[in-house]
Amino acid sequence: MATPINLKELSKQEVRFTAGHRLCAGCAAPIVVKMVLLAACDYPVVVASSTGCLEVSSCISTYTAWKVPWIHNAFENAAATLSGVESMYRALKKRGKIDKDIKFIAICGDGGSYDIGFQSLSGAMERGHDMLYVCYDNGAYMNTGIQRSGATPTFADTTTCPAGVVIPGKPQQRKDLTRIMAAHGLPYVAQASPSHWPDLMKKVRKAIEISGPKFINIFTPCNRGWRSRTDDAIMLSRLAVETCFWPLYEVEEGITRITVKPRDKRPIVEFLKAQGRFKHLFEPGKEKMIEQLQEMIDKNWERLLKEEEMTSPKDEGNE
Amino acid sequence: MTKIVAVTGNEAVANAFRQIEPDVCAAYPITPQTELMQRFAAFVSNGQVRTEMILVESEHSALSACVGAAAAGGRVATATSSQGLALMWEILFIASGLRLPIVMPVVNRALSAPINIHCDHSDAMGARDSGWIQLWSENAQEAYDNTIQAFRIAEDMNIRLPVMVCYDGFIISHSIERIEYLEDEIVKNFVGEYKPLYPLLDVENPKSYGPLILTDLYHEVRKAHSEVYKRVPKVVLEVAKEFEKISGRKYELFENYRLDDAEIGIVILNSAAGTTKDVIDEYRERGVKVGLLKPRLYRPFPYEEVANALKNLKAVCVLDRADAFGGSFGPLYLDIAASLCNFSQKPILINRIYGLGGRDFMPEHAAEVIEELKDIAQTGKIIKLKEYIGVRE
Ligand SMILES: Cc1ncc(C[n+]2csc(CCOP(=O)(O)OP(=O)(O)O)c2C)c(N)n1
Ligand code: SF4
Ligand SMILES: [Mg+2]
Helix, strand or coil: CCCCCCHHHHCCCCCCECCCCCCCCCCCHHHHHHHHHHHCCCCCEEEEECCCHHHHHHEECCEECECCCEEECCCCCHHHHHHHHHHHHHHHHHCCCCCCCCEEEEEEECHHHHHCCHHHHHHHHHHCCCEEEEEEECCCECCCCCECCCCCCCCCCCCCCCECCCCECCCCCCCCHHHHHHCCCCCEEEEECHHHHHHHHHHHHHHHHCCCEEEEEEECCCHHHHCCCCCCHHHHHHHHHHCCCCCEEEEECCEEEEEECCCCCCCHHHHHHCCHHHHHHHCCCCHHHHHHHHHHHHHHHHHHHHHHHHHCCCCCCCC | CCEEEEEEHHHHHHHHHHHHCCCEEEECCCCCCHHHHHHHHHHHHCCCCCCEEEECCCHHHHHHHHHHHHHHCCCEECCECHHHHHHHHHHHHHHHHCCCCEEEEEEECCCCCCCCCCCCCHHHHHCCCCCCEEEEECCHHHHHHHHHHHHHHHHCCCCCCCEEEEEECCCCCCCEEEEEECCHHHHHHHHCCCCCCCCCCCCCCCCEECCECCCCCHHHHHHHHHHHHHCHHHHHHHHHHHHHHHHCCCCCCEEEECCCCCCEEEECCCCHHHHHHHHHHHHHHCCCCEEEEEECEEECCCHHHHHHHHCCCCEEEEEECCCCCCCCCCHHHHHHHHHHCCCCCCCEEEEEECCHHHCCCCHHHHHHHHHHHHHHHHHCCCCCCEEECCCCC
């Protein structure tokens, strides 16, 4: 029987990502990793990671924080690498050399997923490998020092697109990787946040039980890059959900369902003001920029609500 | 019982793959390799092998998937040419650094720009320092034989390194030749069961692959890695000996063709060696003491053995089917020169670049070089150290 997703039962499970890793204090990445692995606690798993903060901090010289088999190949190829592992699993199963039920999970940064690893991710998903790809999205290339990525929010200050007098942080919109993955026609795609851990873990659990390629994008605060307090990771994750900056939803077989609908949608300014990367938006004369951001978020949220309504299965027999 | 057939080089190597039946193969099309994996894919589709094919979206992913599959714990192969190999470059070093026994035929083709689909050796030469073992093959028979031996060499417990099997694009990959196939059972027994080492799929004994190692230990790790290559020639020779028993065909680290009493010599890789040997035979009939050295194990390069074979000659021309731009010599020349540089007795060396982008290497080109070597042996004078031959004026 599957382990129920409640604190009492989960607290009895082995934590398969140990303490002693060298991620920053207050980093949300290890929290996300532990939640993902705990949700998958009923299975042996093999994990692949792309180069990035999580990877460089979790396996150094002869030390490893991974209590599961883990592979890091390069920055842009975790999906291809894991597709190789999964193919070998099927090959050896076919030959009767392995009989266990093993699950395959990639855990990669936004740079390794939205940008340089995009092709590898898209290819592996299109080929239909039985794997769950988790992107821990901290909105920049953090490992190399907070450079802009395709996931960086509009107007955020990064080291390659710093908020200057002429260019006010990142001018472009974020790439919506979750929707792009949904457009691959995958059996399961979702967005999650560590603030809503039962939702996150249920999504991982659901994905693990579905065979084929799955994608979950997880909001992952980085205090170092966001210029926020070290104890704000969960607060910021919650604000991202409640402002609808990071809606929690899933797309299962083409049906979109918003899994957590904020009772009172909070203004984006609350999310922005807790982060130094948006500090420049609070200078006099920049009010328009915050309004602009609010409009973008409202538009996306409206679109998502419509998508949910459009795709929801109608009870056709009922006139 | 061997079976004699008339097939292309690609077909022969695809047949070797069928006989070996790797657990996982990744494939991406590129001329002139494409036909090899197409033929193999047909074996998969028709149920003649149980191999899992990964039809990736790029060569970068092909090799990345091979790294994952090999680390998972089974037999793995892929193949490529030219731009495909160039795109894999980053992962070549990771495959060797992680000591993963992947076998990859490289069907040699020129590099862009300008784009050209025909043979030269720029692709594999660009990867010669990537830590892969390289076996070079004169003809389809050698490509077939080297492919079979490559799995044994790669998977040897004292080595565990990836291997490239190089053969000339179109000239060998697409020309039909007479080949002796070994029986399926004989090949299967020769290659044997795959022995996994620290497989990722052993979930009870979790291993981490691909750590970060900084200034404290990286230097030591690389030094230890370099030691592995010293063990390669011995294993290559042992595997060749066993292969001779099942095939009757003898393989060494390089082919020594009429070198023992030679005064002048040619060093050349792959298919052009065949043409050159014919011309050497003609000169020998006329009493000219000329011989040829054809490297087979090009990486790791058997410096000592090669130097011993060449040091007593008077003049040697190294023919490179790739240039190293920027005023330097062709890559093969550099290795031969490095092998000989510390001997007090050594031949005069010249370097000729031939056959780029599929330009034919004709018997008259070999003759031209031999004539020049005769002069150099007589006069001790070099007119040109490095030059292109076969250039249209
Ligand atoms: C091919 C290649 N280009 C660049 C790098 C340098 N690099 C290493 S990690 C990294 C950023 C990782 O960003 P992300 O995937 O978002 O993970 P994060 O560090 O933010 O967790 C970069 C640019 C690299 N290792 N390989
Ligand atoms: S820089 Fe950010 S993502 Fe990287 S370890 Fe520190 S807090 Fe985590
Ligand atoms: Mg990032």
